[in-house]
Amino acid sequence: MSMQPANSPDRRCRRAAFTLLELLLVIGILGGLTALLFPALVRARQQTQAIACMNNSRQLALAWQMYADDHDGVLVPNLHGSETRRGRNPNNWVSGWMDWTSSSDNTNTTFLTDPYYARLAPYTMRSARLYKCPADQYRSRQNPGPRVRSISMNAALGAGNKTNFAGWVPPFFFALRLTDIQTPPPALAWLFVDEHPDSINDGCFFLNPWQSGSDASWRDLPASYHRGAAGFAFADGHAEIKKWVDPRTPQPVRMGDFPGLAVPHSEDYEWMANRTPRQ
Structure with a gap:
């Protein structure tokens, strides 16, 4: 009977090889580690997106201030409504209309970076990324590219189309100059906001500061x-x-037009209303 040496190649291979049980044990350990680490990785990614979002908003706010400084304190125009579609009226802080159709407005960065269409473009280094929250990953089923903007400006800041607000009592207030922002003061007056994907269209976010309490109703809805x-x-x-x-504030994304939402006595609505400029 022949005996293999203890250090023969066959015996070394058998000792080095995994048994099925050992392989399953390793897979189980790796799966457990992945399950433990994945939530932390997701939270870290979300935190990174939030920081990037704040940086974008801060740079847009700086551009807004620089524009006013260069124009004797006059705020950049902030039009609303269909006249912002397809750059029809380029005298605005931004042009274009976001929706869920195949319209080129959804993917056209020219309306953000060309000074002819976007009055803030010279102050943003013509950077399109500033207008998009990095956490906004939604795309239209009818359009191959991502939408280019998720940020809107407070309707109360800057000259806009006032006809839509005729008859409001008390009248909706428009701050036309930096010095008009008194109540609340600039540190408490919100300027830009992430707007809900179904709500965003023009570059203007409307909230009536007097329509609160039992009458509170989102005409435009902030994002979550x-x-x-x-x-x-x-x-x-x-x-x-x-x-x-x-x-009631975080609403699902349905990829359709936001119909408005009554939210009587909403703390979130009150928070934004109290930070919307008024007389």
Whole structure:
């Protein structure tokens, strides 16, 4: 009977090889580690997106301030309505209309970076990324590319089309100059906001500060990209992430037009209303 030496190649291979049980054990350990680490990785990614969102908003707020400084304190125009579609009226802080159709407005960065269409473009280094929250990953089923903008400006800041607000009592207030922002002061007056994907269209976010309490109703709806929170920039140049407390504020994305939402006694609506310029 022949005996293989203890250090023969066959015996070394058998000792070095995994048994099926050992392989399954390793796979189980790796699976457990992945399950433990994955939530932390997701949270880290979300935190990175929130920081990038605030940086974008802060740079847009700085551009807004620089424009006013160069124009004797006059705020950049902030038009609303269909006249912003396809760059029909280029005298605006931004042009284009976001929706879920195949319209080229959804993917056309020219309306953000060309000074002819976007009055803030010279102050943003013509950077299109500033207008898009990095957490906004939604795309139209009818359009191959991502939408280019997720940020809107407070309707109360800058000259706009006032005809849509005729008859409001008290009248809707438009701050036309930096010095018009008194109540609340610039540090408390919100300027830019992440707008809900179904709500965003023109570059203007409308909220009536007098329509609160039992009459509170979202005409435009803020987004909830950051784990139930939205990015804001303020007229003094600072940015923050606001966590919503009213469960009615974070609404699902349905890829359709936002119909409006009555939210009587909403703390979130009150929070934005109290930070909307008024007389």
